[in-house]
Amino acid sequence: MSLTTVADSRSAVEGSVAAALRGRRADLGGRAFEAALLLCLLLSLLVLAVLVSKVLGDGLGVYSDRGFDFLDGGLSRRPVRAGISQGIIGSFWIALSVVVISFPLGIGAAVYLEEYAPRNRFTSFIQLNIRNLAGVPSVVYGLLGLAIFVEALNGFSNNSGVERRTLAAAGVTLAVLVLPVMIITTQEALRAVPQDLRDAAYGVGSTRWEVIRNVVLPYAAPGIFTGSLLSIARAVGEAAPLIVVGAYTFSSRGAGLTAGNITDPGALSERFTALPMIVSTWAKDPKPEFKTDLTAATIIAMMTFVLLVNSLAIVLRNRFEKKRTG
Numbered sequence: 001m002s003l004t005t006v007a008d009s010r011s012a013v014e015g016s017v018a019a020a021l022r023g024r025r026a027d028l029g030g031r032a033f034e035a036a037l038l039l040c041l042l043l044s045l046l047v048l049a050v051l052v053s054k055v056l057g058d059g060l061g062v063y064s065d066r067g068f069d070f071l072d073g074g075l076s077r078r079p080v081r082a083g084i085s086q087g088i089i090g091s092f093w094i095a096l097s098v099v100v101i102s103f104p105l106g107i108g109a110a111v112y113l114e115e116y117a118p119r120n121r122f123t124s125f126i127q128l129n130i131r132n133l134a135g136v137p138s139v140v141y142g143l144l145g146l147a148i149f150v151e152a153l154n155g156f157s158n159n160s161g162v163e164r165r166t167l168a169a170a171g172v173t174l175a176v177l178v179l180p181v182m183i184i185t186t187q188e189a190l191r192a193v194p195q196d197l198r199d200a201a202y203g204v205g206s207t208r209w210e211v212i213r214n215v216v217l218p219y220a221a222p223g224i225f226t227g228s229l230l231s232i233a234r235a236v237g238e239a240a241p242l243i244v245v246g247a248y249t250f251s252s253r254g255a256g257l258t259a260g261n262i263t264d265p266g267a268l269s270e271r272f273t274a275l276p277m278i279v280s281t282w283a284k285d286p287k288p289e290f291k292t293d294l295t296a297a298t299i300i301a302m303m304t305f306v307l308l309v310n311s312l313a314i315v316l317r318n319r320f321e322k323k324r325t326g
Contacts (some may be wrong), residue, residue, distance in 0.1 A: 011022075038143025040221075055299050058292050062296075063297060065153055072085050074086060084297075087278045088275070089167075090273050090274035091236050091276075091305065094236060094274060095235065098174060100175075103228055106183045106186055107178060107228075109183050110184075134181050141173055141241050142243065142244030143244055145170070145241060145245045149168075151164070153169070157269040162246065166272065167272035170241070170247065171272070173245055177241060182231050184226070185226075185231075186227065189224045193215075197216075200213065201214070212223065219315050221316075229310075231303075236276075237302065239274075239279075247274060247277045248272070275301060
């Protein structure tokens, strides 16, 4: 009698179970569903490829003709002089506001809800409202920012009238907009940490804070950073809240804000614009130069920023995963 190994027995059992599950009849419904999913993927990629090729075809000519002058130039009603430096400044400070405000608040709130808060009706009510806030239209957050950060808090400046609609108010508004999403993504990353790791840390005498700092957060870091950095891309691409808060499109007041002083904190107390506002305005302009070439060139700048953020998210995720796996 021949002896069989455990691996051979396991393979035989798996093969027999798979054959029993499949049966002798062809799974026509499953094959049709798989083909439909593949068709949806191919159509989505085709639409994306057409849009990207259209944008690149219309916008690359602006960079080849004007180069850095387009990025450093100010807003103008003349297509040959129009640039997006004010939009770059606005988008930069909006992204920085999300990092400074939403990162610590979102991660802290998620850690408390997952690791410290008791499981009762009150915390369930909080969780429900956070998920509801994540689905609220962005224009509602714009109204919130207009009522609180612009009208009540005076745009975080000493300005009055329309000058209260500052870049600081817009940055805080968009930071609040992505805060529920960051809390939810951080919670999901914390829930993915195996409970056995927590129990092992407690077993060697660690306190709750030591377990969270040395075990839970390092293990969940890839998911936390990925969700957080992708939230920046969403904040930078929002236009509706900026319209409500009061971003300008054509204004000589912003002429002094160029890409050269992008890191000047004084820009936070000024009137502002951002790349999504420039795209939405130029796309509706009757002049063909604004409507096609300059709009496409601005979209390329936004796409480049989003790709950089996504690349940073991938690098950080891979780095923390290597640390986690040793």
